[in-house]
Amino acid sequence: MVGPFIFFDHIGPVDLAKGLPREADVRPHPHIGLSTVTYLFAGEIMHRDSTGIEQAIRPGEINWMTAGGGITHSERFERARREGGPLHGIQSWVALPEEDEETTPSFAHHEGDDLPVHQDRGLWLRLLAGEAFGLRSSVRTHSPLFYVHAALQPGARLELPRQYAERAVYLVSGAVEVGGRAIDPLRMAVFADGDETVIEAQAPSVLMLLGGHPVGDRFIEWNFVSSSRQRIEQAKADWRAGRMRLPDLDNSEFIPLPPDPTRASASAEAH
Template identity: 40%
Template sequence: MSNINLIIEERPASIGSFMVGRLLPFREKRMVGPFAFIDHMGPVCMSDKENMDVPPHPHIGLSTLTYLFEGSVMHRDSLGTEVEIKPGQVNWMTAGKGIVHSERTPQYLRNSDKMMHGLQIWVALPKHLEQMEPEFFHVEGKGLPEWTEQGVNIKLIAGEVFGRKSEVPVYSPLYFLELKTSSRQTIKIGKDLFGESALYILEGAVESEGNTFGPKQLLVAKDSKLCEFDMQENSTIYIFGGEPFPEGRIIYWNFVASTAERIEEAKKMWLEQSFKPVPGETDFVPLPPQSNHIKAHNPAND
């Protein structure tokens, strides 16, 4: 019997500056463990007249994780943070009760050709931490455990697993792993995983129970403990998951919350422009229309 419960294909979505491939949420699977949202950015080549410009926008009830393969992004937020993220580093921003941030091409790259490629992820906060004070952490590559096992290079980008722990300060039991191999390898890691689990193929291919899966596919496991598959040569994959929350989550625009009331409060705050602003930024993104934006996740329905 197959251990693959669901196959999700990337769907095109616009984030203003350019198109991305959306993986989560999906109509049949809103979350995987605490992971509520995943976008695959690029790869996109921007000319000297094109730049990434995501103006200031708010978040509540989640942590954002930005991980780049290529390119560079200047992050600014309402805490006063101004940090450039480069490939192999992690930007981890915890919104809690509310934060505003912008993401733009750094000034020194704005008049030259450039590449952009990476993952943007939202991790929902446990209910008791949804109203925590906002935080921001930038983790250099050396803060991410990396090792080679049976011909596979493994990097623990966030969370704790295999007796190793990333410096990214997560708030619930989870893992986000990068696996790379130049030769065909059999991967047997299920005994160390927990909660819900999914596998995203960035490049190359994965074989499982006689089936072959390729780039831009997300495979959701029925049972993380049975996670076993073959990686073809020159493949890069990401495995993520963790313990799901007992209560559901509502996603509206950039807001994630366990109650509709908290969503309504955040909407009112943004309309009244009472979120703390990003220093030096004056753009304002209007609140989107109500329709097609609220999506409830009920663990009992998964």
């Protein structure tokens, strides 16, 4: 984990063909104990969830879904199905503090002035959540953190915020160095407290900056995050038994619970 960030998925970049089959969509599935954070560089995703929300997300916007005690949602590529087009983005998961793990599920969409922008001498950045670089995002979070989309021109420099105990940078594209050491594209560099964190671009570069204060150890299995292994087992049982409500506007199908990884491993060894 880096602060409360427990999962980080780079989506694409990919060009989706017009007429994309529905099987390519992410069907309804559950989450507990976390917030999913979706941010796009290109394309569009249609979100529907069990709180009744239907919300498209487009480049430069944030969908922040807090699962708390349990939520289900789907992510569908309906615009690409109609028109074709690119898809490129990041989805991260933020673990909730122990006292908020069972909070009421909620969803928030943010764009425009909610996500402040700063530009200076070859540096452009958008603050997606938290506080950093003298900016404050309107996104509500449950623990101290920062999450930033940054673009640097060659020679531009940027230092990660010092007020957070855990910090990282993910290089989406381009070439950057920290303390004379290169960060490989599509890799995340994680820094210990007190480490040198001045990033210098060697080429036009796009980065995601993230971090925050730790929230403690977590278990993670499939789409579930919790400080309690027993709570994850309960969530699995609830999903298997159909006790978690599907999105009102997308309830005709769902992703079934995958096989238990330990049981699957034992079965494979037996054969």
